Amino acid sequence: MASTNSLQISISGDRWWGGFTAEITLTNSSTQDLANWSYSFDSPHLINTAPWGAEISAVLLDNGLTRYTLTGQDWGEKIPAGESVTIGFNGTQGTDLGNQGELSAAMLFGSDSAEAVMSQVSEESSESSDTTTNPGFEPGIETPAMTSQVTSPMESTMASPMSEQSVGDHGMNHGSSSGDYIDINTWGSFHGSNHNSEHDELVGGRTAITTEAMLAYNGLRAFAGLDVVEIEEVGEWAFAQGLTNNSEAWGDDTKGVGLWFAMQGAKVGWISDASYDPQILADIQRTARLGSSGEVMQMIEQFGHEGFADHLTTNQLEENFINTLKMEPHYGGWMHGRTHGFRDIEGVAIAHDIHHLTVLGWDQNEPFMNDTFDWPQWPALDVSDNTVINYFQGIVALGDPLSENLENLSGSTPSPGSSDTEPSQSSSLSDPGPSDPITGSPLEIQVSGDLWEGGFTASMNVTNQSEQTLDDWGVSFISTHQFYGESWGVDVSTQEIGDGLYSYELTGADWAQSLAAGQAMTVGFNALSAEDLSGDASLTSELLMAPGTELTLL
Template sequence: MESTNVLQTSITGDRWWRGFTAAITLTNTSTQDLENWSYSFDSPHLINTAPWGAEISAVRLDNGLTRYTLTGKDWGARIPAGESVSIGFNGTQGTEIGNEGELSAALLFGTDNAISPISPSNEESAGISDAPSEPVLEPIIETPPMTSPMEPAMTSAMAEHGLGDHGMNHDHSMQQSSESGFTDINVWGSFHDSNHNSEHNELVGGRTAITTEALLAYNGLRDFAGLAPVDIEAIGAWAFENELTNNSQAWGNDLQGVGLWFAMQGAKVGWIADASYDPQILADIQRTARLGSSGDVMQMVEQFGHEGFATYLTTNQLEEHFINTLKMEPHYGGWMHARTHGFLSIEGVAIAHDIHHLTVLGWDQNEPFMNDTFDWPQWPALDVSDNTVINYYQGIVELGDPLSENLNNLSGTTPLIGSTDSNSSLNPSPSDPGTVQPDPLTGSPLEIQVSGDLWDGGFTVSMNVTNQSNQSLDDWGVSFISAHQFYGESWGVDVSTQELGDGLYRYELKGADWAQSLAAGQAMTVGFNALSGEELNGDGSLTSELLMASGTELTLL
């Protein structure tokens, strides 16, 4: 732990394939609130330009290191007396520090000692000093935040390593894939330096981007198996719980990206009947989806799939979503190595990451279980039994133990979506819903699932909005009453506020930008930040009860 007479800091985090996530906790040991602060250190690594709770500036030094300065921002700008704030960032390893385990100050600073001395900041020498790396804490009271931009050389270097505008972002902004209307996995982070073919070769031969269309195929398979639909956050949480990820703890948007990636993998493989499974099926059907005809794909589903699954896809108009999921390239966006490189041991001869290569094909797409360069097999995976592999992927669908038997009751007799015997939906049933009334024009409801994160003095709201009708909804909106105050930014919605008195506000949220229209059956996640108008007692997660005033509910505009 480093300290001054005012601030103490501790540095933790996780190391993963060629990268790391750093978490820095700063404690104000004084009796005076700090309205602002800055923290400087030298490091050999490349740090993402979008930290959370802080702004960052950087200066290249002559000794090959970079001097970074973090300045408090938003909820991280103020540290009350005797209290702490936690900020963080992602980075790419500039020197090798290992692909797993905890991050330390020594590893971050590139020094041999976990405790480095604190020295006064010297702005004039910051860009030219070759002195050893020394983290510098600068408590600055009532001083405007630092807004100096990144040095051009540093910005260029980060862009070269995929850490610029398209880097590993932890903000809450969302956008759609321009062609499909579904959300691209890169919205939650992009790790293009994490494997040989990322960015340049990952979409050759009909391979496509990973989007939330995979969740429709995944939840369709769950519905066929008699399982309730889930959201990508639930799938992501399952992956972290079962050691199928690089880092032991989810940071920023990890749950969404990891969840979507595993939804894609489960949908690609889990439909195959146990007795029919052969790795070659995954090469043949993905190649056919990318380069052949949909009719040939469905013939293979009929031949190798669980009994009744091909009919289920056709009856429920899921063929296109299923085939489009087969086209998706697992390496897209770098998530396969930067976040889902699981180290769970498989039969003592492989790890989870090796099994994930089942859906990676060679250049000619004739062989499964190929490596990152599409040139030769992922050798350890070839020593794992077929029974273990198919149960692993069925575990992704069931969200069960990936090393146990899964989907044992799958018979293909589940009622079809829309039948009188089934109330299921391909979109997740909200665990904490605020349901709006039917649209007076279409007679069909929107469904709203409220979630989010609590932080010191405020919270972030995430609203999953689902159009359950068979018509597109344009210019949709919802309204609710709350004791909390909208703050800072929103994504996917425009927010208007009316003060009602007695500490209450009426909010109107209207779809904006990429979320202005909702296609039939489409779900999108929008949100905003707010300051707490009253004390919130929770486990760190926001609910609709905490968001809205007692006795009120969401209503449709």
């Protein structure tokens, strides 16, 4: 535990895939109440702008770190003498911290010595207006020089600042300039696993993902007779369809995820069903990056929906569209950090495999490649062409990606030679964790989750194995554990039935209320454990349910 004058600081939390949750406990060891406080530290991570119990500001430093200052707010503003408050926040990992385990001060600060990077705590007694400041840096530790102050590192862009064009203005007829758009890394980045995922690795004409893709995407939607949408709407659709790593968005996830999927929809959705061939995506992206705009427009005329090339010209969208074709899907790590969808595709692949259609090999001659290792994304090669093109057209239409989409466009006929096989109605997830399927029912339930002191977070992967959409689905079970007031994707009803047991009824809600045929959703809730589960690695169906009981369909 670190201390500065009368405040003692301790840091804890949890790490998860691509991010973390931090909790900072401040203890007032003095004999006077503190009316307000502030605490600063340097970190390589991106911290969400909505902490609890505090407000946050940030300053970018010359050494690449960000200096964050937390100031007590609401219930976290005052600290009575001898008492503590615990505030917290979520963040995106700026350096790799792993995907599980506890968070330490050294991890948060990006240093082996928490003392060396703690900057200051300022305190004000409720009995005095004088503020006492303790720099908190160890002797000999140099305070890094500060640059311009920003509200949040999430709001600073890697590209040039925005022009007078509104961030939310993704309509038609805007000119193209690299300084007019927001870089996807503004909302977080997930480096460390992908070739071509950072600026200095964008080779062969590949470019960063920016909001210019929204112009191309909404231009394609307009051609299909669909309304202009905002980035967040696309992101919310992706989460609802089970095309993301997590079932719930954190921080600015809906913006980054929405932009990434808009880019993918624009890259592929323009191709007519009759013309679709995976090789087109390699040829046109390579041509956009290394060839001429005239050659790209010729390919759009040849392979696109009838009239789409003219639509781009009439609405002055050629440059926006071609620039979107240049964008590298692996850029910033969002493809693996947030849009690694596990939704089943024809029983042979998952959504993430299909996303690799637009990832090219190192020489940019082949599609469906894993460019980290320069070999094909094997599972995707077994998916029918008809399913692939409809998947990407579903991104454009914001419809079911495993159904027919954009059928109103000219030339939308089944591709000759494409498979007539319908998508598989069963779902197979990579590493789904411990499972407890409901035998013989249209639903398959797999239970997993994280354990914490005194409770757990339950995750239930629900798969519709039937051939029709299930509305208002539900399951019930008996448990010794008590529901703890928070759930996502389900409404939870519990009733105490005696002998320390609770009857649970879970019904689909919000984005998970309806399950399409073959669709899988991950829902969950928090609960207080009736016994110490800390010795177990993770939650299982056996730990969740009372002995001798099982899940049943409502």
